[in-house]
Amino acid sequence: MSHHPPLPSSGQAEGSFTGPRMTVPRFQGAKIRGEKLAMATAYDFLMAKAFDESGVDSVLVGDSLGMVVQGRSSTLPVTIDQMIYHGEIVARACQRALVIVDLPFMSYQVNGDQAVANAGRILKETGAAAVKLEGGALQAETIRRIADADIPVMAHVGLRPQAMHKLGGLGRIQRNADVILADAKAAEEAGAFGIVLELIPSEIAELVTKSLRIPTIGIGAGPHCDGQVLVGPDLLGITPGFSPRFLKRFAEIDSQIRSAARAYVQEVHAGQFPGPEHTHS
Numbered sequence: 001m002s003h004h005p006p007l008p009s010s011g012q013a014e015g016s017f018t019g020p021r022m023t024v025p026r027f028q029g030a031k032i033r034g035e036k037l038a039m040a041t042a043y044d045f046l047m048a049k050a051f052d053e054s055g056v057d058s059v060l061v062g063d064s065l066g067m068v069v070q071g072r073s074s075t076l077p078v079t080i081d082q083m084i085y086h087g088e089i090v091a092r093a094c095q096r097a098l099v100i101v102d103l104p105f106m107s108y109q110v111n112g113d114q115a116v117a118n119a120g121r122i123l124k125e126t127g128a129a130a131v132k133l134e135g136g137a138l139q140a141e142t143i144r145r146i147a148d149a150d151i152p153v154m155a156h157v158g159l160r161p162q163a164m165h166k167l168g169g170l171g172r173i174q175r176n177a178d179v180i181l182a183d184a185k186a187a188e189e190a191g192a193f194g195i196v197l198e199l200i201p202s203e204i205a206e207l208v209t210k211s212l213r214i215p216t217i218g219i220g221a222g223p224h225c226d227g228q229v230l231v232g233p234d235l236l237g238i239t240p241g242f243s244p245r246f247l248k249r250f251a252e253i254d255s256q257i258r259s260a261a262r263a264y265v266q267e268v269h270a271g272q273f274p275g276p277e278h279t280h281s
């Protein structure tokens, strides 16, 4: 393609990350080796490819897509077919990262048969390597059923957005150390290969991380977790209305989108775009 700028002399695109494929065993080995894991969510091809080529260890196709992509006020309406649609796109974009797809609300809670069937659909129809579900002790039997079907499954404890109506809202910090530790241990015992800790005090996350053999991946859970996860559009600054304390914006893409869009509109309205350099004779 002639439109691409020349590559640096190394022949490698600048900042492009190469390395072996992140597998579930390598992901677990990172904890033993003391290597931190960086996870980000993505829902589309270009963002997933940019994260993959930038060294993100795992790309999560989160059911947060209900809020971030669909503009809804919760994750509850997201369907298994929507997760599979986005999961297939993201898995195809990722050459290196471990791709994990969230099981959405009511795709695993009915019974173990439903959970295994839907987890199996995700691996068969997307090319992702693993699934994630919300829960610890309450989902232990479901985690065991999925893991026994040779489907790697990640658990998710602390704040569980799919339980927002039971909890009375989104974003409540979970502070009961005994409950969180029991949930995490039940998930590990049932065969989860890793666990997300969402919105829990740092000291509890540290205790859980030291108590488990499987990697803990924190979001709003402090620095002691084995890895971190952020919603991709949050870390890029494309979700300006969402500013919890735990979020660091590594870019301000929303303001760049808006200023670019304003400039484009202004130039079209003024008859300045397209100029001669953008015009075929």
Ligand SMILES: Nc1nc(=O)c2c([nH]1)NC[C@@H]1CN(c3ccc(C(=O)N[C@@H](CCC(=O)O)C(=O)O)cc3)CN21
Pocket: 064, 067, 068, 075, 161, 170, 171, 172, 173, 199, 220, 231, 234, 239, 242, 243, 244, 245, 246
């Ligand atoms: N764009 C986006 N990013 C996310 O991280 C995310 C979603 N959407 N949707 C699903 C869940 C919901 N999440 C949330 C929602 C609200 C807060 C929140 O309001 N947190 C405040 C108050 C916490 C408290 O004091 O109890 C905070 O400052 O962390 C945090 C995480 C995380 N997830």
Ligand SMILES: CC(C)C(=O)C(=O)O
Pocket: 041, 060, 061, 062, 063, 064, 065, 102, 156, 196, 198, 219, 229, 230, 231
């Ligand atoms: C925030 C992460 C852990 C998640 O579950 C999601 O994006 O849906």
Ligand SMILES: [Mg+2]
Pocket: 062, 063, 064, 102
């Ligand atoms: Mg989720």
